[in-house]
Amino acid sequence: MRKGQYRFVAGFLIVPVALYVVFVIWPYLQTFGYSLTDWKGQSQSFSFVGLDNYTALFKDDIFMGAIWHNILFLIFIPAITILLALFFAFMLNAGGRGRAGGVAGVAGSGFYKVVYFFPQVLSLAILAVLFGAVYRSDGGGMLNGFLIKLGLVDEGSPVEWLNEPNIVLWALIAVVVWHGVGFYLVLFSAAMQSIPRDIYEAALIDGASRSHTFFRITLPLLWDSVQTAWVYLGIAAMDMFILVTTMTSGDYGGGPDHHSEVMATVMMRNFLLYGKSGYACAMGVIMLLLTLIVSVVTLRATRRERIEF
Template identity: 50%
Template sequence: MQHGKYRFIAGFLALPLIIYAIFVISPFIQAFQISMTDWSGLVGTSKYVGLDNFERLWNSDDFWNALRHNIYMLAAIPVVTLAMGLFFAFMLNVGGRRRKNEVVGGVTGSKLYKLVFFFPQVISITIIAVIWFNIYNPDPQDGMLNSLLGAVGLDSLQNAWLGEKSLALICISAVMVWSNVGFFVVLFSAAMASIPREIYEASLLDGANRIHTFFRITLPLLWDTVQTGWVYMGIIALDAFALVQIMSVNMGGPDGATDVMPLRLYQTAFRDSQFGYASAMGVAMLVVTMTFAVLTMRFARRERIEF
């Protein structure tokens, strides 16, 4: 009977696993193979070079510069995005004032706020990049940000933004936070909706304030969702290709201040026709991403709380 059950399960899984192996596992294996070659992208030009591409990568200042920017984004963007998502979700679900019919509830107009926060998720990342590129336009007349600063008398704060080496990456990171925080507001709101209201009501009746309620009830019960969101947001931070390509000066400028690993890989492959070297970068990105995911799942692990 057991053997029949296993055959039945295997029969259903066989086709999906084959498709997954062809379209997901196979490209990874091919990337490893290509990274061991000096291939220009043309048929018949592949030459096996062993680990030379990885040695070249190790000694490349451009690669380490791009990796440093990705690590900065990896350290900052998930923290800011998830913190804002948690705060807004908490306020929209349980952070409002007490009403006659309910002890726990969100702020007035919470449904409308959720729609507004989620709006960037329905816009293409390309459109978002173009919109913010024009907002950061340094022209005081055409650039919305500089024009707004001038209108309120803060001309001294006007800047080149994307053209300023010390600000360019921060500006792009801010756009990444803005475009993703709404997703986590909705995600955390859905998770908070599953927490019994009686728990909040009991804590408030015992004298707990909103801060205690958040750190002692909401955050522990949402930790699994936060952990998953951290990995997801970390992967987004390690990418950043579309925003950097469209918004940065000369694709990664000024002077390499916004260069990131995916953009470096793209330029190496499709501009310089060094597909073997670019594949080595892809393998390095895979290692960094997997290391981040494993460390996050390992050190953010907590005992599961059930209610």
């Protein structure tokens, strides 16, 4: 590259890089700096405490429990969402009966794509209100009302979906999966449509079943899209702040009795309610590090040799 070209490229990059440093890198550095202090959040007067906040974090049972809940979300949300999205995408693009034109999706696949994608147009705040009605802990709740009609639940003792310690996390996982499947179905469908139909037709002529074509053709050729989806869903699982705060009991959510706590809710409670801003900043740093580790490990663990067609 010539000297003049360097100046030309630098001229375009200097402004976005400067904005990135000011609005992204600098807040991270500030957060790390505050995490080494006893800052209360009300003034700029604070004392340096070193790693005391980080030491206290690993003795905080609530925060450690929140990390465990995030890990559970990290395991189940990506796995269930991707499996369902892959199944539906395959059925809508290559799961129909063979026709004269070759391999096709099930009848009405275009309509089904719209139906599956519909939850994605709803914001998480609207979703929380919607599923708050679904999970109501009386006969007026949609889910309890349905179970009462079937005779599976007694009308006098409906299920406390969001107040039962053994159920609340699974109820939240169901909401995230319901919301995300449609988006990743469309993502995988777009990737599947780039796969030549000749490959599927040749496999079917050779006697391959639908399951064989999925595992031997579709999944390997979609692996880059699956890898990307896993990273994004993993990042979402490390957050969960909006749903937990709006759907569960307690200040900033986390109920019942901290059984649905996630790292973000514990951090915000310490920052806004308890005045432990330096301690909350340490939590934020830990969240950042764990999210980066999850992203790197996911990309490394799912890395495969690129398949071209």
